Amino acid sequence: MDSTVQDRIRDQIAEAPVVLFMKGTPVFPQCGFSAAVVQILSHLGVKFKGIDVLSDPSVRQGIKEFSNWPTIPQLYVKGEFVGGCDIIREMFETGELKQLLEEKDVPVRA
């Protein structure tokens, strides 16, 4: 992979405690899977930075290689890849997502 793309992704992940690589924006998601994760994060009252991969084809491809993960959305918390839509949904339902965010000192709605 192009190292400049990789560097840019690393910078994007470091820009905020919670970063979501998604299709569209948090206000206008362009894909149901991205929308589902936005909804979960909003429900938990988590502030996050959305990165629209549709506006940048190199990041769209690059993040798949960076995470060794073939699909979008992808959620990063404090630099760590947490998962895609299915995992986030499962972790939300079991309460693990809230627990993980709290462990990482990310403010969530009580």
Add this chain to the structure above:
Amino acid sequence: MAMDAATIERLIKESLPDAQVSIEDLRGDGDHYAAHVVSSAFRGKSRVQQHQLVYQALHGRMGNELHALALQTSPPED
């Protein structure tokens, strides 16, 4: 391009021979599936690692020919 459920199951079992795979074609369009995969290979692995094993078994088809595969993985219960 669509993929049939039998192909998905075969690919997963080629990589994870002990896997129990159940696949549901969510819309009947050969493009949106939900799969539940149980394999001893998942023991001691995080969910991300478990899903990565399944994606590897699909040899790059996930996200390409295979648009949507909702995945649930777990090790077998003892």
